[in-house]
Amino acid sequence: MQASPVKTFMLKVIVWLPVCFAGWYYMRGVIGLPTFILVDKIMLGWLPDFIKDIEFQGHLLNVVLQFAPPPEIKVPEGQKAELLFSVNSLMYGYSIPLYTALVLATPDEERAKWVHWIIGLIILVLAQTWGVSFDILQTLLFKLDISLSSQLGFSSLQKELVALGYQFGYLILPAVTPLVLWIGFHQEFLGQLVPGMRNQFKR
Amino acid sequence: MLRFFIVFLAIQATLFTAELTPPVQKAIVIPFTESIASLSAWLVKLFDSGVIAYSNVIRDQDSGFAVAIEAGCNGVEATIVLVAAMLAMPAPWKLKLMGIGGGFLAIQIMNLLRIITLFYLGQWNKTAFDWAHLYIWQALIMLDVLIVFLIWLRFLPEKEAPQGAAHAG
Numbered sequence: 165m166q167a168s169p170v171k172t173f174m175l176k177v178i179v180w181l182p183v184c185f186a187g188w189y190y191m192r193g194v195i196g197l198p199t200f201i202l203v204d205k206i207m208l209g210w211l212p213d214f215i216k217d218i219e220f221q222g223h224l225l226n227v228v229l230q231f232a233p234p235p236e237i238k239v240p241e242g243q244k245a246e247l248l249f250s251v252n253s254l255m256y257g258y259s260i261p262l263y264t265a266l267v268l269a270t271p272d273e274e275r276a277k278w279v280h281w282i283i284g285l286i287i288l289v290l291a292q293t294w295g296v297s298f299d300i301l302q303t304l305l306f307k308l309d310i311s312l313s314s315q316l317g318f319s320s321l322q323k324e325l326v327a328l329g330y331q332f333g334y335l336i337l338p339a340v341t342p343l344v345l346w347i348g349f350h351q352e353f354l355g356q357l358v359p360g361m362r363n364q365f366k367r
Numbered sequence: 368m369l370r371f372f373i374v375f376l377a378i379q380a381t382l383f384t385a386e387l388t389p390p391v392q393k394a395i396v397i398p399f400t401e402s403i404a405s406l407s408a409w410l411v412k413l414f415d416s417g418v419i420a421y422s423n424v425i426r427d428q429d430s431g432f433a434v435a436i437e438a439g440c441n442g443v444e445a446t447i448v449l450v451a452a453m454l455a456m457p458a459p460w461k462l463k464l465m466g467i468g469g470g471f472l473a474i475q476i477m478n479l480l481r482i483i484t485l486f487y488l489g490q491w492n493k494t495a496f497d498w499a500h501l502y503i504w505q506a507l508i509m510l511d512v513l514i515v516f517l518i519w520l521r522f523l524p525e526k527e528a529p530q531g532a533a534h535a536g
Contacts, residue, residue: 258502
């Protein structure tokens with residue numbers, strides 16, 4: 165008796181998943197580097213008067229803020245107050261081991277696997293950058309004291325959009341992107357898993 | 368395929384934005400999340416009597432450990448993804464509705480398993496809880512969505528290949 169192709173494929177994914185998660189976690193300092201560089205460029209370029217520095221520490225992005233202190237905080241004259249908070253970049257990057265497991269479990273030529281994986285990785289890094297950037301923004305806008313967050317000068321609509329962007333980057337992007345990429349890159353294999361699939365999509 | 372992705376992303380963005388609006392939160396998401404918490408507590412009580420649930424929280428009375436079921440933990444977003452994928456697929460409405468119903472059940476069963484395992488993992492080890500909560504279960508729930516979608520696709524009636532495609536190659 166032959167096992168269902170969907171079942172066989174999923175068993176392979178389940179076998180690859182812990183391996184990919186372990187590799188992803190132990191390589192987090194390297195895998196997370198492109199996201200850090202992008203977030204650093206975007207946020208420091210956009211809010212240079214508010215964000216003094218972003219440091220990359222393992223999987224944490226430590227954001228150092230500088231701002232005109234409110235009256236109740238005393239700092240030496242001419243100096244600004246500083247505040248630090250951290251963002252866990254892995255929360256937005258679990259899509260990478262999931263996508264890697266899906267690619268490894270799919271029968272394909274070695275070269276095609278590498279190409280799909282690298283293109284996928286670039287897109288997932290962009291999705292992770294979205295998530296981390298909006299996490300920083302929502303912290304600045306909604307978790308800091310109003311006297312500080314108001315210094316950013318965001319309108320109500322902009323705040324709403326940041327809230328939506330944050331939720332989208334946390335709840336949807338890391339979950340959906342690997343599946344969309346996998347389906348997009350493996351239509352041939354999908355046709356084997358699901359007979360008649362190619363005709364379904366031809367419309 | 369392009370049409371599928373465009374429709375899928377449009378439906379998903381619409382449903383997700385609607386989910387975040389206060390009226391939908393108040394009328395559907397919050398009561399649903401609370402019912403998930405109650406159902407989880409009821410299931411846990413079948414083998415562990417020291418558990419109580421209130422609002423969206425499940426608490427162990429002995430250790431005081433509690434988990435709150437928040438957005439992202441109620442399976443709503445995973446359901447939205449599956450619904451968007453099934454609606455975007457050219458298929459008979461009866462099959463779409465059956466797929467959405469069956470998929471919703473499959474996601475919620477998996478989600479109950481997630482909540483219960485996280486509840487006990489958290490009492491055992493905080494690091495294991497964080498790992499399972501933030502990364503592992505997120506990936507497993509999406510795999511569940513993918514499995515349901517692939518199985519559902521196998522039930523769709525085969526469409527004839529477009530004219531010309533039969534002659535290709």
